[in-house]
Amino acid sequence: MSIFEQLTDRDHVFEFLAPVQSPVDVRHGPILYLEDVSVSFDGFKAINNLNLTIDDGELRCIIGPNGAGKTTMMDIITGKTRPDTGSVWFGSRHNLLTMNEPDIATLGIGRKFQKPTVFEALTVFENLELAMAADKRIFPTLTAIMKAEYRDRIDEVLELIGLKDLRDRPAGILSHGQKQWLEIGMLLMQKPRLLLVDEPVAGMTEQEMERTAELLTSLAGKQSVVVVEHDMGFVRSIARQVTVLHQGSVLAEGTMDQVSNDPEVIKVYLGEDA
Amino acid sequence: MGITGSLSRLLLVCLLLWPAMATAQVDDSEAQQLLTALAESSFAEKKDVVNRIAGSGDERARIWLEAFAANKLARIESTGQFVIVLSNRGRDWDVESATTGESLGEVSRRDIDTIRVNNSLRSELESILSVIDLKSPNEDSRLTAARALRGNVDDGLADQLPDLIEAETASDVRLALTEALAIYQVEEQGDRSAVAVLSGSLNSDARAALQNAARSDDPALAAAANKALESIEQKLKFNRAAETLYFGLSLGSVLVLAAIGLAITFGVMGVINMAHGELIMLGAYTTWGMQQLLPGQPGLALILSIPAGFLVAALAGIAIERTVIQHLKGRPLETLLATFGVSLILQQLVRTVISPLNRTVITPDWMSGSVMINEALSLTLNRMYVIGFALVVFAGLMLIMRKTRLGLEVRAVTQNRAMARSMGIKATKVDILTFGLGSGVAGLAGVALSQITNVGPNLGQNYIIDSFMVVVFGGVGNLWGTLLAGLSLGTINQLLEPWAGAVLAKILVLVFIILFIQKRPKGLFPQKGRAAEG
Amino acid sequence: MSIKKHVKLGLSALALSVSLNSVAAEDPIKVGILHSLSGTMAISESTLKDTMLMLIEKQNAEGGILGRQLEPVVVDPASNWPLFAEKARELLAKEKVDVIFGNWTSVSRKSVLPVVEELNGLLFYPVQYEGEESSENVFYTGAAPNQQAIPAVDYLMNEIGVERWVLAGTDYVYPRTTNKILETYLKDAGVSADDIMINYTPFGHSNWQSIVSDIKKFGSAGKKTAVVSTINGDANVPFYRELANQGIDAADIPVVAFSVGEQELSGIDTGPLVGHLAAWNYFMSVDSDANYDFIDAWVEHTGKEDAVTNDPMEAHYIGFNMYVEAVKKAGTTDVEAVKDAIIGVAVPNLTGGYATMMPNHHITKPVLIGEIQDNGQFSVVWETPSTVAGDAWSDFLPGSKDLISDWRKPMTCGNFNVVTGSCGGKAEVASN
């Protein structure tokens, strides 16, 4: 609105008068807010008028058949892909569409890729060190020194993800599951407000899965977590709210039971599985 | 004006009496004496001697004069005998007697004194012969003769021209003669009416005449000349634009030829082949080799070397692929280094095996010279052939990629190697064929380039960077992109050259590309979809 | 040239370098040969190396100099300019050679110059060059601009009646300087500025279309036009091709080239070039017994029936013989002695005359104009009545017209300024 309107609008709060706030403004509930988002690659609509709201501290599972647009959605949130239309807000004051990946990451959105990507040439410890929340500009990074507190924090996480004894081995030698864990660990080091976790348990053993489940549930509350997963069992074990994506838009939303009884969903999935 | 009055008068004699004199023959002593005079007089005096020979009406005169013009008329030091040199290579020359025409076998160079000729004499001889040709029954030779006359007419001849024009049947010959006469009239007599004749002409001599006239102190004449020049300038403008465009296209087509092979190996296979330039070089050397194999038939050799060049380069390419590149799958930067090493080796190989010197590749007659659209715009033939060749090659590649099994498999393999494999496509086989194809096309480029530039060890180096620029600019993996990029870069370069100069033009184009890549990292026509990622 | 040969040479060179730093009086006279045998310049320079080897062989067969045999020391600066300086240092400091014959390009000479002066060596430079240099330690046996460019222009102006000039060259110092000189010379001769067209192209320029068509336009203005070409090496083939294809023949617009010799022609289809000109101080076609003998020796040495000779080879021939004479005259290979002795030495050249070493370390040469023939040879159409003495400092450049060079005592100055009356290069003189 124009300056004049601002002056006449008695409810208007000028920037300099506004109270100091945490970077992410969640006073009005949702921490992530997608509205009418659409994107298409050479004509193919990957995301189609997607509307999605994640509340602060929520743990949300997103399921859907292949090509439902799950990964594309994450790309949009993390700034890798720009949607053709729609808006994406982080809290009520950060328009993610105006930011690039690093900004979004530093703002507090962590992402775990579908295919685990860790820095294979670096040791497990170094992987976590790089992920650690810190001043990530050039010179601070150049002059950064490993303080004891950092080391403790990293070791904590190492403990948590059970890679303590591989601490100083190059990440390249880790098994698939271990890489998954390491990547989750890197997410934790980032201390994000919102975690986007893409297929965390692919290639994990039963008990690894359980631990992952515990971990993710324990995170919820402090941080908001969005899990994309195929494994229904896993989803059932952690999910409170479930969103079903189909052909780039929300097909159904609700608790696991509601969703799994939804005729639409059944049709889609039977269409897939049967 | 070249021809002296005395000469032309003599000429008129022989012109008018030519048929009658054709059979005449001076006796050998006189011939000997004429030739001696030719041999011993200074360049200045030689002119008169030439005239005397021409005037003598001896049927051998023409042979002598032509030999003389071609630097083939000589005298044997020891015997003083006059000879015509048949082959003048090496240390012993093959000669025949100038007077009797009998062969005298090989004579050592030390013993031969060629009778010296120089440019002005040569052009003089040309006009003499052309005047003689005006009477020839063959229309083409009449035309060339008439055209040659423009700017070379003198008083004596001028008097005769009207009759000649009258007698002339062929319209274009007549036109040429009329212009020749008009030029004379404008230049020598400042005849204003003649200006009108020239006003339409794009001939450079005509223009020259007008320009001189424009400088003349007769204001009326100057004005008329200026007016004529203006109308000519109008025509010229258009022609020059067309010319520049043509230059641009021909340079572009060279770039396309050089780059198109790369567009396949780099664009489709993702292999950085720094030895691409040397594959081009191989193609060029094949052409040279062919011409060595078929001496005297450069044209045939050239045509044969199209398949030959393709094969040689393709085989070399496949060899490279098998020995080096296949070991470096998925490591483009290493491939770049390795193939660069290969290029060094190939260059040095050519230097040591063949020669560090450039090789002579002869341009066949049907490719040399130019087609005259009009007097001001003529398109060089060799370039025209190259443009055509480039387009043919491009079309051929398009067909292969679009319509053949190979093309299909290639695209499949590039899209998703593993998947293609599982569908029973032999990825290795495809690699070999693709790389062979790309390299072969490079060979074709070499064949074409041999007609334009040096065939030497450095041939490849001069084109490798440009080729990469074209491919990257056009968008990797897109043949259309390469075509468009090549042609446009060529044209841009030629447009810049006149005001920026050759060096700056090249630099500007390079900088332009560098900046363009910043704006659009994937080039003019980027590959779309997931295949392009990473 | 075969690898074998080089292995042999190399090994001998190696053997030498092993016997380091120990030169007694009766050891052979070491002749350093500093020509690129690899890289871009190998084309031109490797033949000069072979020429030197041939000359040395011959001299040794005749018993060497002062009873001492000559021993070639061949190194390869690989067409890399800094490497020239390094190799020159190797020759002088490590191999302790008595004299160096070498270099082709100006830049390589410039890079060697400080080394030769510092270590007080002798260098014979065999290629036509831009002048503007006179070093106490360098002998210029190639042509200076006044021994090639200016006579050629005179010929065109007086014999052919050229009134309009295109000065086309590759963009480096030799053409730049030569064209500067010619420009001034032509203007002094009353040629107006708009009758002179100057054009520069990069090394190895291959797309001559627009330039040639410009020349064509420039030439169609009603005045006799000629092209003075200082185009270098590889760029010539496409240039002449384009000329031929655009139908410019020698009769309309003759091209006189300063860098195109027999060797360059051997890479060109000369058919369409007949009648175009070149200016040199020697042509293979020159009709003199000395020349025929030289050619025979060369053919025999290379074993190639079609081997060609050219101007820089003659320069080496002259330079080498001058050195031989000078050493004989001085009775020693001591550099200082030879430097003094060589001035005034006269030896026969291959064109049937004599070449004399001038006090400015340039030599006297006849200037020949040749027309290209279809057999890749030149036929001489004109030559200077007498030999011309090389001019180190051009009279047509403002910077150098006041400079002269005289290395005889007492002057011993390479750039004496006749106006300030001082030796310009010396530090204590601030000339301005």
Added chain:
Amino acid sequence: MWLTRPLQERSTQVFLGVLFAALVVVSALHLFMPEDSALYVSSYTVTLLGKYLCYALLAVAVDLVWGYLGILSLGHGAFFALGGYAMGMYLMRQIGDRGVYGHPTLPDFMVFLNWQELPWYWHGFDMAWFAFIMVLLAPGLLALVFGFLAFRSRVTGVYLSIITQALTFALMLAFFRNEMGFGGNNGLTDFKDILGFDLRTDATRLGLFIATGIALAIGYVICRGIVTSKLGRVSVACRDAEARTRFLGYRVERVQLFVFVVSAMLAGVAGALYVPQVGIINPSEFSPLFSIEIVVWVALGGRATLYGAVIGAILVNYAKTVFTGIMPDAWLFALGGLFVLVTVFLPKGIAGLLQKRKKAETTEPTPAQEATA
């Protein structure tokens, strides 16, 4: 502190130890050995070694960007040459009126191409400090602008390599032009003295040799400091998984830019030290061939190990010196063969061989990651 960290490392200590030992020994042999003894090191050899050290520093600079950042620059010769020209211009100005024309300010080549006054960009180069700053600034700025454009638009991998090549090629053409006022093809030469020391004395040569050695040491420590810092690990991260690094909140393009510029400046310094020792700088240093040759030194020595680069540079150039002496024709065969063999059979270079004995160092890129680089 990041610069001192390397000094505690064993590998760096060894490297510096060897380097300084070499410097001392060579100088000692040069100064105190009698000319005729077999151990005497001639000034010729000293300069030669000095040249090798310049190349070594250049190689280290290239290894920094290629080995640790995965950016294969085929244009580092350009930065080297720019540094060289900056130094060359200073040395030209030092000649003063001792040029052949005795002109007080104009270099000879300007006089005889009758330039009237000094082009603006030649001003200031008569002052050492200015010239030496330009040695860093000229390459630095070029790298900054070029890198900014390239990295911002995420031009990496092969594309980057190709346009870096185009960059140096364009610069070569530009410097060949005489209008540029850098002496065209002849370049800058016939230098007299540097900082008042006569370039033609052995003492000065020895000095330059030692200076180069020290520069190499410093350069090595700087690079080592960077790669052992967290930033070093980040660059490796950029090399191996660019996207991931972004999602961790690092501005990849800035990391790349920073390291690239540092590397360019080091190359510049190498060039600056090279020029007074070889006595000439001309556009051929810009030739793409040279730039690619540098890369192969690094490849031979072993990437992402800095000291490998040094080994590679010295080995190849020594080989070159020997070869061009013994069998000139064979040199290009040898060089070409080297390219092929190293890349195909020795991807980790000589350092890789050495490490086979020790335990594998962790910052080595594996072929798989190379594909993504």
